[in-house]
Amino acid sequence: MKELSLHILDVARNSVEAGATELTITLVEDYDADRLDMILEDNGRGMSADDLRQATDAFFTTRTTRKVGLGLAMLQATCERCEGGLEISSEPGRGTVVRSWLRLGNIDRPPLGDMGGVVQALACEPAIALVYRHSVLSARERAHKSFELDTREIQQELGDVALTSPPVLDWLRGHVKEGLRELGSRA
């Protein structure tokens, strides 16, 4: 895929499909280590040991609407091409953690893309609360800054106004974009 954010959205959809009520997305841009970490953690139904072994196999899927499952396999391929990798830990009935990482400076690395759009898309899922954390680390610039957003907190502040109403969704996307800009995100 052209942008890492599209991989992230695709993998996040697995959490929605797994019936999770909470999803945490953590991104860490570490310029000292020249590394980007992308971690998705949910409290969905989890995977059996068998399913877990096959989860990154492009021909394994538990979905019934198509015969190939590509989300995890594609993210893994992108990370491996960029001197990184992908690891999954999962416990049936408890949830799943997908950790992926790659080298920021790798010439093949896709740009991060539109994380505001990812947050916007996930905010439209009524059953799942999203926590999004994003940090930029760089000792040379003496910086360790982070951005954090929790859709539950935003909904609380909104009161009767739905998180999914178009003006709120527009605001949300801009809020993330502005937050990452202030952070000095340049992935």
Ligand SMILES: Nc1ncnc2c1ncn2[C@@H]1O[C@H](COP(=O)(O)OP(=O)(O)O)[C@@H](O)[C@H]1O
């Ligand atoms: N967060 C998750 N919770 C539970 N099962 C998952 C999760 N992520 C992936 N899986 C399992 O791994 C399979 C492969 O996922 P993926 O590569 O995204 O392909 P697809 O979603 O098209 O099946 C899914 O069908 C599902 O069985």
Ligand SMILES: [Mg+2]
């Ligand atoms: Mg998927």
